[in-house]
Amino acid sequence: MALDTAYASVRRADVEDHQAVLDVLAVAFMTDPVACWAFPEAGERGRLQPRFYRSLLSHPAGEAYLVGRREGASVWLTLAAARRSLGSIRSLRGVRMHQRQARTRSSVRAARGPGL
Known part of the structure; x- marks a missing residue:
């Protein structure tokens, strides 16, 4: 499913897109205070964050979305998972x-x- 907005298209990521989702999230949260607290060393943060996000992607109720040409990404757990x-x-x-x-x-x- 793809949704075109005034800004960019949003589509559900499939398995082939998972690495792109991991890369986008790792870059986006590189300076996030919680990520900095969890992974104090910047080099380690860049290496370990994708492992954390991969667990969300592999969750049976996980859903990932990509925006545009991989300018943005999100990962959600469905309400049933919550x-x-x-x-x-x-x-x-x-x-x-x-x-x-x-x-x-x-x-x-x-x-x-x-x-x-």
Whole structure:
């Protein structure tokens, strides 16, 4: 699907376009504060950012789009993916709460002494 706007055409990227999407995103976010924090060394940032974006591209619910002659790109996870991710986050919170409760029980046992 291609959409022509007053500025440029937008089309969904296919597998052959993935490297172009990775390249555009890596350049676009090279000086982004979060990318600079995650990858402090500029050389490493340029090398490692595409790996991060590749995981989004390979996600079953991932969608990538290219603008014009590869002047811009975007990657999205569909709403269904967001809902599944939210469920995963809730599951992780449950695991963390369970871990805290287990530590608390262990601390109480240790305070009571052996065999109590």
